[in-house]
Amino acid sequence: MNEEKKAVALKYDxxxxxxxxVIAKGERKVAENILEKAKEHNIPVYKDKKLASQLSNLEIDENIPQELYEAVAQVLLFITKLDSEQL
Incomplete structure (x- = not known):
């Protein structure tokens, strides 16, 4: 079974x-565009099909629900580790 590519961009200040x-989300071509923009701006990409699927059910500007806090915390830890390695 060929799953469609999905991408979700998150923001946290x-x-x-x-x-x-959620600040951007999409499937197929839109997902490819989101990933390309991330690459252009040196934004780390974390690949998790299950999490992307869950996040893609949210609306733009919607905060992630509490049940996804732990999964998204793993993403934030991944990004923090990458940032510290680049210093």
């Missing part, structure tokens, strides 16, 4: 946001 929120 500590001190401003109560939780990470």
């Amino acid at each position: 500590e001190g401003e946001d109560i939780a990470p929120k």
